[in-house]
Amino acid sequence: MDYKPSMSSSWVWRRICKIKEEMVPGYSNGIWQVQPDGYTPAGTYEWFKGSRPKVNWYRVIWDGWVIPKHQFMGWLVAHDALNTTSKLVGFGVDVEDTCCICALSEETSEHLFCECEYSKRIVREVNKLTRWDFPESRVMEWCLQRTGSKLQRGIQNALLLCLLYQVWHQRNKARNEKVMLCPERVAKQIVEEIRVRVSGRDKKLLNLDDLEWLKNMHLLE
Template sequence: MVGRLVDWIAVNRDSIWVHWVHNNYLKGQDWMDYKPSMNSSWVWRRICKIKDKMVAGYANGKWNVQPDGYTPAGSYEWLRGGRPKVSWYKVVWNGWVIPKHQFMGWLIAHAALNTTSKLVGFGVDIENTCCICALAEETTEHLFCECAYSKRVVRERNGTMLQKGIQNAMMLSLIYQIWHQRNKCRNEQILLCPERVAKHIIEEMRARVRGRDRLQMNLADLEWLKKMNLFE
């Protein structure tokens, strides 16, 4: 956001503040080469520091990183460097997904979920058998894909954008609920039956659907929601 002030000075924007900066600080100096004096205010020195970070993005006094001119978002992407989009971003950062479920999906995408197999790898003295089925080592793959408990609710994601979004949201809700049940099973020796967990996922998704503008849903999506028992 401070970079926007840098850009205003660079293009000599028609504003009282920019004219004041040119008359009192720059005094005809090139803005990209300008260095503030030590007795300048902290705010002005900060603006100049940001300018020094951005100077490589200017040519002939104009911001050449974006064709339509400077924006804070564009400058941020330029400063952090180009990064390819990961394959899972549309699944996790999906507007239908509840934020706490998004965090769980993000942890799994980064292999950062503290399953017992990971804790044993860290040197923790703990039984690493799946506490739900007691049939295999508790890894992320086993807990969410191979365990008989998690296999009870599996959906193929296809259809319109809305349908895919809701299916992804339900998948992440399932992951969250399985992890929640795993923790209750390990810490409290309590485990809900899969039917109750599935019912809770449906209820959460119904609440999510109720909170959205139904006018944005077409007839096919509404029929699909009714078929999925997500729309009353």
């Protein structure tokens, strides 16, 4: 346990030794105290990870109906990890911190997805196309309060994450290419993506209430 790697050792070996040093508190008199039945990689990982409070947004993002690339996008939004212009300014990048879409306010995730008029127009168009009552702000909190069957909640989660993804995609087009689609076209793309998602599932696995709900939402022919 007292071994120290030399400076000429490879990065991989030095990293392994660093982890060994981080494990020292788990030993007493040379015996691994963390797990009563002895060392296991899984148990050691849990010990390293420690206890952290559960977050409620995981039920929205990691839903099986959500398209995988949209899940990653939602995870970034939940962690406020998107490189908005206000974030870039904070990193020392020489850019304007205004919204790349409307140029009327500082570009934060809150503004981009909840306050920007462009995003609000997309929400209104999605509502028209699907007979939905999607709010123009606080979307993640709203989805957590939704009722209905597991499928109905999953489809709503999929719509939400698709919307966030498309807004960010159009934001990047506005920033890098100086062009973007009108809100009506973006809304149609969002609905069409979810229709394709629904059509790929076996209809025999859906009950009559869910089938009727999907038809009322114009997500199933």
